[in-house]
Amino acid sequence: MKRWTLILLGSAAVLLVPWMVVLAPTLPASTRVHNWSLAWIGLDVLMATGCAATALLGLRGDSRARLTASATASVAILDAWFDITTTQAGTAFAQALACAVAEAGLACACVFLALSKGRGHGIRE
Template sequence: MTETVRKKWPWVLLGAAAVLLVPWMVVLALTLPDSTEVGNWPLAWIGLDVLMATGCATTALLGLRGDPRARLTASATASVAVLDAWFDITTAGTGAPLAEALLCAVAEGALAGACGYLAVGKEWRTARR
């Protein structure tokens, strides 16, 4: 196996996973029920917030130390914030609950944007200086 092939296989597998997820999404769209009762509902929501808080804290600590791994935790935290916003909005009722979810989504979107900026920017280096 050539060096080029060795370097590319993870990217090819990732692309294949993306393609294979399309029919799976179709199956889900056709078979999932419109509603369901969920056990441990509070635990699910609190878990997302624990992940977000842990990501913020870890990113802050690493960033303050000038550790480049802050980019990784910032990226993960941005993903969790977007996920939280998505579930807030898609599971909210109408009226006040939806307005509250949208307001929370604005805050989570701002957090995701800030974390995305930290993940791709050079700001993590400045904290050490």
Template sequence: MRPKWALVMLGVTAVALVPWMVLLVRMLPASTEVRNWQVAWVGLDVLMTAGCAATAVLGLRRDPRARLTASATAAVAVLDAWFDITTAQPGAALLQALASAVAEAALACACVYLALSKGQARRE
């Protein structure tokens, strides 16, 4: 059974984030110069790679924790696609971002499938 207080806190957090998002939309600049751009982008790909590897290893071992790494990897793939698309310049860069997003969406769907599947019980 899930702790009720944690679920209530998640609900309160969701409500509290709505005015925060409105504030961000009104206050943040439309563009900015970013430091460590390559590190940020490569970092997302490192997380995706680690998630795929961990999910594969755990899944092949029939370890139920593979469902957790699959969930996290799906989230990172969606996040990567979101930033690819929203930061791309119009034209060829946006087309490349959209093509990448299709691949990342496929990865996310596969990971969600793995996370939600019951899988086979581990044989001891």
């Protein structure tokens, strides 16, 4: 089952390439977005929840903290990406870059935790 799952993931990666080639010239350069603040707050809620879950599980020595750390790293990188790519030039862009640096630091800490072996069954040292 694991082998077929990996083959499916590899196939998805290959199929996404032509999809991106189609999207690149056909997507509009800009668009009006509804629920903009909800989308951004949602990313921050996911990041905060991931940090809290990772901290609680990690402090309990629960190995599932690696999973929440991995997911939280992904959310932090996505948040940084959208901060940078949706912000106009100027002060707002400088602020987005500063936030992206902080989110990259958070992502690195989460990746470290996700990959750490720790002692026993958890990630606590």
